[in-house]
Amino acid sequence: MRVIGLMSGTSGDGIDVAVCDIDGAPPDLQATIVKAWSVPYEPEFRQRIFHACEQGSAVEICRLNMELGERFVAAIGDYAAWVDLIGSHGQTIWHDVDADGRVTSTLQIGAAGVIAERTGVTTISNFRERDVAAGGQGAPLTAYVDWLLLRHPQHWRAVQNIGGMGNVTFLPPLKDTESTMLAFDTGPGNALIDAAMLHLTGKPYDQDGMFATGGQVDDEWLKQMLKHPYFQQSPPRTTGRELFGTQKAKSFIAEGQARGLTDQDIIATLTAFTSHSIAEAYHRFAPTMPQEVILGGGGSHNKALVAQLNDLLPADVMTHEAVGLDSDFKEALVFAVLAYETWHGRVGCLPEQTGARHASILGQITPGTNYTALIRRTWG
């Protein structure tokens, strides 16, 4: 089956589209990316997303929902005619975590009705809500697909996404039929670095980590930052821009400046905050320290971040390319696979992944004009 996966991440950088060929069923599911591309948001639109996330009114979010749907359609373009199904993650507006670390609500927008109406393709969206209703974190959803596609025959592996936030999946080897996976959000990914870069330099992100490389990490400040209560929580745990977004970046900048740091020192320390929060999470919570760490997401291009992870983790650190996947489009592939699984009536997440009471079939199906034909083709 040919499926488009659509991702609009926490970084608000743009829309990732992956046209995927998916066949089989777990445990023998095959998924490959046939073609993938990104459509960046212009800076003003990115700011509108962040505003909606951190201070948005109902009318703002309502309008953005429809507008994002139209943008997703434009990003897909003529490729709609090629595919059977669309899996759309949407744009997270809020991920509500209470004082005990329980997720009580989560909202992803980007009208699936608009996507199905304009493309004619049956669209599956709103993947997180069902798992939250079942007592889960509704995240990280990539972990089930990591489990399906990326277990090593002999070694423990960690799959580390560095998007707006960071999330990890610890995968037992295939030969180990007793152990289960463990997945959770490590903490910030690029979101704080991006917000601080924009504020300090006017640039949207720290290209290749070059700005951080020219600065000095303030070790004492870093130690204090790492006392953040989020890092004390045991998994399952997830987070978002609510904790590590623009507001937090602004308060860090003020603190860094009060310490007399240069802009480069501040970015260097924020970069170290991300890498240390990842490494500490491994040392504290990994069921077994993995032999391999597979990096994905935009942060895998940040050389300062990757160099620090190499230093901090006693493992071979590589990117998804080493296992035949594209680091930049892995998440879009994930939502194509989850849509495919939902379409076939199978679960898309496991209790050990999100802490839910049970596994769930995820998402909502919005029929396109191909709906009845697709049902007939799938079930005869």
Ligand SMILES: Nc1ncnc2c1ncn2[C@@H]1O[C@H](COP(=O)(O)OP(=O)(O)OP(=O)(O)O)[C@@H](O)[C@H]1O
């Ligand atoms: N060459 C690069 N050097 C440094 N950072 C980069 C580079 N390319 C991308 N990035 C960072 O990656 C970010 C985008 O990452 P990605 O698309 O994986 O995140 P996302 O869309 O927020 O996804 P998620 O939902 O996983 O958070 C950018 O905002 C930027 O900070």
Ligand SMILES: [Mg+2]
């Ligand atoms: Mg992105």
